[in-house]
Amino acid sequence: MKKRQRNKILKIVARQINSGDFTKLKPVHFRCVSNTISDYIDRKYITEWRPWWYDQIDNWNSMSLADEHKKFFDKCLQEIQEWTGIDMEKYHKYFELNHKEKPKKRRVNRKPRKEKEKPIRKLRNPRVYKIHVNLGGGATEWRSIIAEPAFRYRGYEFFIAHYEGWWCVSDVATGRRIVEHDRYKKAIEIAKERIERNFDKYVAQVERFREEATA
Numbered sequence: 741m742k743k744r745q746r747n748k749i750l751k752i753v754a755r756q757i758n759s760g761d762f763t764k765l766k767p768v769h770f771r772c773v774s775n776t777i778s779d780y781i782d783r784k785y786i787t788e789w790r791p792w793w794y795d796q797i798d799n800w801n802s803m804s805l806a807d808e809h810k811k812f813f814d815k816c817l818q819e820i821q822e823w824t825g826i827d828m829e830k831y832h833k834y835f836e837l838n839h840k841e842k843p844k845k846r847r848v849n850r851k852p853r854k855e856k857e858k859p860i861r862k863l864r865n866p867r868v869y870k871i872h873v874n875l876g877g878g879a880t881e882w883r884s885i886i887a888e889p890a891f892r893y894r895g896y897e898f899f900i901a902h903y904e905g906w907w908c909v910s911d912v913a914t915g916r917r918i919v920e921h922d923r924y925k926k927a928i929e930i931a932k933e934r935i936e937r938n939f940d941k942y943v944a945q946v947e948r949f950r951e952e953a954t955a
Contacts, residue, residue, distance in 0.1 A: 741772060746772055746776065749768075749769050749772045749773070750772070750773065750776065750824045750825065750826065751825065752769065753765060753769055753772075753773050753824075753826060754825040754826045754827075757826055757827060757830050757834055758825070758827050758830060760830065762830075762833065762834045762837050762838065764838045765834075765838075773824075773826070773831075776820075776824065777820055780816065780819075780820055780823075781813070781816045781820075784812075784816055785812070789812045790934075791937075791938075793805075793808065794934050794938055794941075795938075795941070797916070797941070797942075797945055798945065800916070800917070801874040801880070805920075860902050861902075861924050863886065863887070863901075864888060865888045865889060866887070866888055867886070867887065867888060867889070867899075868884050868885070868886060868887075869884070869885055869886075869887045869899045869901070869910070869912065869915070870882045870883070870884060870885070870912075870915045871883055871885050871901075871903075871910055871915045871916075871917070872914060872915035872916050882915060885901050885903065886901065887900055887901030887910075888900060888901075890909050890927075890928045890931065891928060891931075891932055893932070893935050893936065893939070894939065896911060896912070896913060896935075896942075896943075896946070897911070897912040897913075898910065898911050898912065898918065898931060898935070899911075899912060900924065900927060903920075906920035906921065906922060906927075907920065907921055907922065907923065907924045907926075907927040908920045908927065909927050909928060909930075909931035911942075911946075913946045913949070913950075914945070914946055914949045916949075918931045918934060918935065919931045919934060
């Protein structure tokens with residue numbers, strides 16, 4: 741969609757939503773707004789937030805990933821509101837009324853199905869590794885975990901384990917988590933990308949960690 745046409749649609753939608761009119765938008769208008777919001781957030785996440793998060797590797801033990809994600813999304817929505825002119829709180833209300841899928845009602849005489857847990861991918865080459873765990877208050881300890889090799893990069897080894905509901909890639913040198921994801925292959929892919937892009941910073945972190953451990 742051309743920029744001129746998109747901006748015209750955003751103005752139309754802003755005028756309707758901001759006035760409190762939550763009548764369902766034309767499909768083409770809703771797709772335009774929905775794609776504009778998701779594309780903006782995805783671009784900001786990949787180009788700004790993710791590199792920034794990796795730069796904070798020294799502070800991960802004292803930071804909350806969930807809190808930082810919330811701050812990021814809140815900031816994005818504020819920027820989108822200023823850019824598009826659409827009141828995001830009212831848009832959220834509009835979305836809840838018109839597009840959020842409502843749960844289907846179950847028949848009274850039907851027994852509820854037991855939800856099956858998704859099977860966790862079995863490790864093909866399980867080994868015992870060490871992870872560095874933050875206990876709070878500045879205290880840490882090493883713990884053993886069953887994992888398997890994920891990849892090697894320029895002499896440094898990385899492993900992957902299913903930990904606390906996520907596939908987590910950590911490094912052998914420090915036992916610290918590099919990335920977590922709900923998918924095995926995606927976790928390794930993102931971890932490789934981060935290490936390759938920030939290798940010098942990573943090596944510096946490893947050296948600092950070793951100096952602190954021997955101090």
